[in-house]
Amino acid sequence: MHLLPTFPLRRWAAILLFSTLALPALAQSGNDQELFETQKRLSVGVTKFAEARTAVNAFISRRAAWVQKQEETPDQLTAEFVLPTRALGGLDSLAAGLGFVLENNLNAHNLTSRLQELKADEQDLQAQLALATLELRNPRLEEPKRQSLQEQAARYETRLRELRQRQQVVASHAGQAYVTLRLYDEVTFPTGNRKVSFVNMPGVEYGYLRLDNPKPGLSSRAYQGYAIKYMFTRGKSYFNLGVYKPLEKAEEPEFINELFVINFGQDFYPRNFGRGRRKFLNLYTSYQVGGFILNRNSDEDNEFIPNLNLGLGIELIKTRHILLDTKASYFVPLHDHSRDLRGILGQASFNFVF
Incomplete structure (x- = not known):
């Protein structure tokens, strides 16, 4: 057994x-x-x-x-x-x-x-x-x-x-x-x-342009307006499209009564200031390149002028879904008469994940 x-x-x-x-x-x-x-x-x-x-x-x-x-x-x-x-x-x-x-x-x-x-x-x-x-x-x-x-x-x-x-x-x-x-x-x-992280973040932007040398009858001392700002990378890379109106108006035919702006821009985070990882107060530098259509009271003298802006900004609030930031830059038209139109440009924008 x-x-x-x-x-x-x-x-x-x-x-x-x-x-x-x-x-x-x-x-x-x-x-x-x-x-x-x-x-x-x-x-x-x-x-x-x-x-x-x-x-x-x-x-x-x-x-x-x-x-x-x-x-x-x-x-x-x-x-x-x-x-x-x-x-x-x-x-x-x-x-x-x-x-x-x-x-x-x-x-x-x-x-x-x-x-x-x-x-x-x-x-x-x-x-x-x-x-x-x-x-x-x-x-x-x-x-x-x-x-x-x-x-x-x-x-x-x-x-x-x-x-x-x-x-x-x-x-x-x-x-x-x-x-x-x-x-x-x-x-x-x-x-x-190359590290490119795409996002879909539309938003709105307020701009205030104060000219260094405004000329009576030709330009206002300041222009302000709103733009659509579309951010498409976390870089941050974006386009903005908007219209600035004069704070003071005049009746002269040569007076600039509207700036229709379109720009491509990028922001860069400094290496030694957190690289944009904080939720509040991220410092960054920026540039914008593009141009604007200059409209006068007389419809015959409208023209397109390229421009370049270099600036410094701060992200006030930054999360995965919203971004609130503000910046100041120097507005430089690339034109023979740029002295008459250059100045300090302040911008504040709000973007959200769509």
Whole structure:
């Protein structure tokens, strides 16, 4: 009578080899991120890549429990590592200080429920193995059936080892986070192309132009008006289209009674003033290039004059959905009589995600 299942020697050897090699590898594998209670994906664009890379490497060597993968190129760093959950705040602070955070996603899982599922699967397999073992004790069992049951029992044993190993891995990952960190030089995307992030942010703009040398009968001392401002990159790049009217009017035929303006503009954040990451009071420089149609009281002398504006501005409020900013620039018509039309241009605008 067979009291225990009798497995062929080669089959036992295969099971032993799997348990000594494959399962410990599973315990150290970070590919199955669901074995961790927290997964975090972080992407950061930086202006000083070499310094940022050194800071990230120092943080990983000091705080990471172990590193799954780390790849570096002259302008990118990709790292996957395990971090104690309590250290995630320090990682966020480091990222915010390095540059512009392009992505910061956090997912959490309940490991208790996962362990309960694995324990239930283990109990089901134990019951199936016990049933197969009981059938193998039957002395009247035919040889083909016995071999089939032995192979089935071997599969149950292997799956039980995998489940128990998996439970150990899940339990050992309590209080840990699997982090995928990508660091980019700010002038590149992950594809290596120029970093251009498009947005759809229409808005309105108020403008006040005060001329340096207004001439009586020719121009008012100041013009004001409204424009449509359409921002299409986070850069920020935009177009504006509007009309300025004189504060003081005159009846002379040569008097300029309207400026119809159209411009393309870009704003740039200084490297040492936060790079526009704050929600309030971001400093930036700007330029606008375009032109305006100069209308006079006499309809016969309308003309188009190109212009260039250079300025300095402050974003008063900046969120993911709205932007309120103001700036001052010097309005320079590129014209033979630019001295008569140049001056200080103040603008305030409100844009929103559409």
